[in-house]
Amino acid sequence: MTSTSPSTTHRMMIPADEVSDIFSDLTPVPQDEGPLEPVCAIQYPTSFRIAYDYMRAIWQVKEYSPRALQLAALCLRQNPANYTVWQWRRQCLKELGLRNDKEAILKDLQLTATLGGSNPKNYQIWYHRRALLESYGGTADGKEQQQLSLLRQDFGESELAYYESVIDIDSKNYHCWSNRQWFLCTLNDDDLWERELEYTEELIDDDQRNNSAWNQRWTVVHKGTKNPLSLEITKSEADFCLTSGCKVDPYNESPWRYLVALLQEQLKHEKTDTAVAEEMIREYEQKSASLAQILVDAQRDPEKCVNMTWARVDMLEMAGDKASLEQSVRMARDLETQHDVVRNKYWKLRISQLQEKLAQNK
Amino acid sequence: MKSSSPPIAPLRDTESSVLQVETEAEVSPYFVDLEKLRKADLDNLRQTGLLGSDGTGVQLLRDKHIEYLSQVWQQPLKPGFVTLDSSRPWILYWCLHGCDLLDGLSTIDDETRCRMVSTLEQCWTPMSIQDPPVTKEEDPQYYVGIDNSTDFVLGGFGGGPMQMAHAATTYASILSLCILATDSTGAEESSSRAKQLLANIRIPLYRWMLSLQTNEGGYRMHHDGEVDVRASYTVLCCADLCQLNTEHLRHEKVAQYIQNCQSFEGGVSAEANCEAHGGYVFCGVAALFLLRRLDLLDIPALTSWLARRQMSYEGGFSGRANKLVDGCYSFWQGGANAIASSFYAPGDQINDPWLERQGDEALGFSLLFDAPMLERYILLCAQDIRGGLRDKPSKPRDFYHSCYNLSGLSVAQHCDFAEEAYGDLEQTRVARTHPCYNIRIDRVRDMLQLTW
Ligand SMILES: [Zn+2]
Numbered sequence: 071m072t073s074t075s076p077s078t079t080h081r082m083m084i085p086a087d088e089v090s091d092i093f094s095d096l097t098p099v100p101q102d103e104g105p106l107e108p109v110c111a112i113q114y115p116t117s118f119r120i121a122y123d124y125m126r127a128i129w130q131v132k133e134y135s136p137r138a139l140q141l142a143a144l145c146l147r148q149n150p151a152n153y154t155v156w157q158w159r160r161q162c163l164k165e166l167g168l169r170n171d172k173e174a175i176l177k178d179l180q181l182t183a184t185l186g187g188s189n190p191k192n193y194q195i196w197y198h199r200r201a202l203l204e205s206y207g208g209t210a211d212g213k214e215q216q217q218l219s220l221l222r223q224d225f226g227e228s229e230l231a232y233y234e235s236v237i238d239i240d241s242k243n244y245h246c247w248s249n250r251q252w253f254l255c256t257l258n259d260d261d262l263w264e265r266e267l268e269y270t271e272e273l274i275d276d277d278q279r280n281n282s283a284w285n286q287r288w289t290v291v292h293k294g295t296k297n298p299l300s301l302e303i304t305k306s307e308a309d310f311c312l313t314s315g316c317k318v319d320p321y322n323e324s325p326w327r328y329l330v331a332l333l334q335e336q337l338k339h340e341k342t343d344t345a346v347a348e349e350m351i352r353e354y355e356q357k358s359a360s361l362a363q364i365l366v367d368a369q370r371d372p373e374k375c376v377n378m379t380w381a382r383v384d385m386l387e388m389a390g391d392k393a394s395l396e397q398s399v400r401m402a403r404d405l406e407t408q409h410d411v412v413r414n415k416y417w418k419l420r421i422s423q424l425q426e427k428l429a430q431n432k
Numbered sequence: 433m434k435s436s437s438p439p440i441a442p443l444r445d446t447e448s449s450v451l452q453v454e455t456e457a458e459v460s461p462y463f464v465d466l467e468k469l470r471k472a473d474l475d476n477l478r479q480t481g482l483l484g485s486d487g488t489g490v491q492l493l494r495d496k497h498i499e500y501l502s503q504v505w506q507q508p509l510k511p512g513f514v515t516l517d518s519s520r521p522w523i524l525y526w527c528l529h530g531c532d533l534l535d536g537l538s539t540i541d542d543e544t545r546c547r548m549v550s551t552l553e554q555c556w557t558p559m560s561i562q563d564p565p566v567t568k569e570e571d572p573q574y575y576v577g578i579d580n581s582t583d584f585v586l587g588g589f590g591g592g593p594m595q596m597a598h599a600a601t602t603y604a605s606i607l608s609l610c611i612l613a614t615d616s617t618g619a620e621e622s623s624s625r626a627k628q629l630l631a632n633i634r635i636p637l638y639r640w641m642l643s644l645q646t647n648e649g650g651y652r653m654h655h656d657g658e659v660d661v662r663a664s665y666t667v668l669c670c671a672d673l674c675q676l677n678t679e680h681l682r683h684e685k686v687a688q689y690i691q692n693c694q695s696f697e698g699g700v701s702a703e704a705n706c707e708a709h710g711g712y713v714f715c716g717v718a719a720l721f722l723l724r725r726l727d728l729l730d731i732p733a734l735t736s737w738l739a740r741r742q743m744s745y746e747g748g749f750s751g752r753a754n755k756l757v758d759g760c761y762s763f764w765q766g767g768a769n770a771i772a773s774s775f776y777a778p779g780d781q782i783n784d785p786w787l788e789r790q791g792d793e794a795l796g797f798s799l800l801f802d803a804p805m806l807e808r809y810i811l812l813c814a815q816d817i818r819g820g821l822r823d824k825p826s827k828p829r830d831f832y833h834s835c836y837n838l839s840g841l842s843v844a845q846h847c848d849f850a851e852e853a854y855g856d857l858e859q860t861r862v863a864r865t866h867p868c869y870n871i872r873i874d875r876v877r878d879m880l881q882l883t884w
Contacts, residue, residue, distance in 0.1 A: 099594075101592070101593050101594065102554060102593050102594070103593065104550045104553060104593075106547045106550040106551075108554070109504060109505040109524060109547050109551045110521075111508040111509065112508060112510075112513045112516070112517055112520075113508045113510060113511045114511065114514060114517075115514070118511075118514055129594070148514060149518065151515055151517075151519070152518045152595070153595075153596065153653075153657065154518070154590065157654070157655075157656050160656060161656075193653075193658060200658075201656065241447070242752075242755065244709065248702055248703065248705075248706045251705045251706060252703075252705075277447045278444070279446050279448035279754040281707065282707050282752075285695065285706070285707040285708075289705045296704075318444055319442050319443040319444045319449075321440060321442055322754070323740060323754060327697050327753065331696035331697065375440075384736075410437075412742060412747070412805055413742065413800075414802075415798060415800050415801070415802070416736075416739040416800045419735070423732075
């Protein structure tokens, strides 16, 4: 290994034109394309080829060193989707004893942010963040409380702020949301859940059609579990849904589905008395029906508001009494034949299922 | 064909609704009534090949698509493709399967196909371990070829030479090898090489796949990699095609992991708590079908979510609620819909209805979406008249969208009762893909009949 001055040891990335000098002690390993001319071959730019030739050389001799990390960064800048380089980087940090080193981890988090740009969309960048944080302060499995508080203390605020900066640019970035969910579920901290609830409210106020924000809200109120909500929280969420979602724009799918799922959960919940759940469902079906006036006031035909009618069909089905089922069949029939004909096969199926329930009801 | 519902303006404009309205405006010029067009306009469309020479039936630009996809084995890809340098087996699969759906394999000579097998062979990455997780009594499959040695070889396909084995590129490699292995007409050498490669890697592949399984029943995409339903699907799919689906890979917790990924909306997400999404719903539904455990899902909620993903005006599918139509979801949502609708088939849920189907006999169940509407989106909005298919008219064509638009077209044409179709069906008909494996059904059948 060549000697490097302290200043070069601390830089993040080797400049492409210095690679051959810095690794002159190694023999570059060209990519082995096999005996036949390859397919899906890529015309690699020279700098790409050189960087990867030395990367392979490093893998072959298993060199774990600061300069190797710097070369990996250069390779990743040219192809941030190279999962092998990212994985090797984590291995290298481990071999160098840096996986619990706050400064080193911060630098790598910064690297993923830089390489991802303002709207990072690849799996590898996000997984790298998560893997480094997962193992921070100890082993990945069975995190002790102490390790969690260390994670929260050292990275809690900066990590949430980073996710937020990405969501600001792309409010539906799937990877970002899943990392954020994982992070909150791992810390499982009541203060953070509280703050997150407000955050989802802000995002929903900004764009009632941001379905990722509605999904996040579901995760937050359930604190990342599958446990049904209490009756009290269900009601406050259902009210939020109507006020901040359905009323604002009854054509919007997201709040309707959130509402139906809340009610469905209570109906299935063993701790909620079925009669109580059914009563609540009828109450919200009535409230939903009354939103038709908003459309009438706006000179729209409420019959053509498919998402609203759909949610009402679902609620009437859950209510389960004869009158409700009969009404749901009528409404589903209107969707099938007039207002939602693109889905007429789906509605035919639903109608036959509803009629079956009606028959059992007698 | 039914005409699509005209778009309804939202009551309040938001960032999402503005994009939606823009997309409706973007596709609307493609939805003109062809019968009302002036002759000059019709002649124009005929020149592009989108319209047949006589009638007004819309055409699939078969030859142009084949030409576009064939680039991948005819010449090196431009330097801009370096960001796909860890996805080379994917590029091959997208183009090979796309060609296969267009009955275009005969345009690829044996020598070129041998180059494909050889390229994949270079992506194979073996490793070895000394401590097997199962005893010979528990899992004889794991011990095939092991006598007294203590070295257990594991392996999978990486994104390129010397890259780590990865479940997604392994899936793309296995599917490509299945296509090459089962098409021997005029390609004896490549077909036998593909079969030989599969025979050589089967057991190490099996061991490697088992090593990806987590305690919770999920699978990792690679060692020290992410756990999500893509991994569950790709592993189970490869295992099935190579007849390696043991009780260890199919453990009850594997199905439960996927069950946990069904979100409150009814769709399936990457992992528990995430948002329901077309790509993951396909993986989850297909994987559970392969496990014959679709019953673990809340089927009414799933069907309802899937039904909502077809856009009432555009006719194509969106990936998630309040997101835009995109041609690749023609397969992800369309395939998931085909699989989910099999749940409503009469009889038990043990067999594979697509494999059992003889010739053109009807399936015992119908798609729950509007197939002609989807076909219209693919044929009118997703085709690039130079060849290749795309997300939507404002997006550039690419290999990935070409593959999944064509696969979606195949599902729409073959998995329905096919009462009607959009366009000139005799001309637009593509080969029949299997909605779970997404290679042609005849290839799946041949693979499952091989004895190893
Ligand atoms: Zn797409």
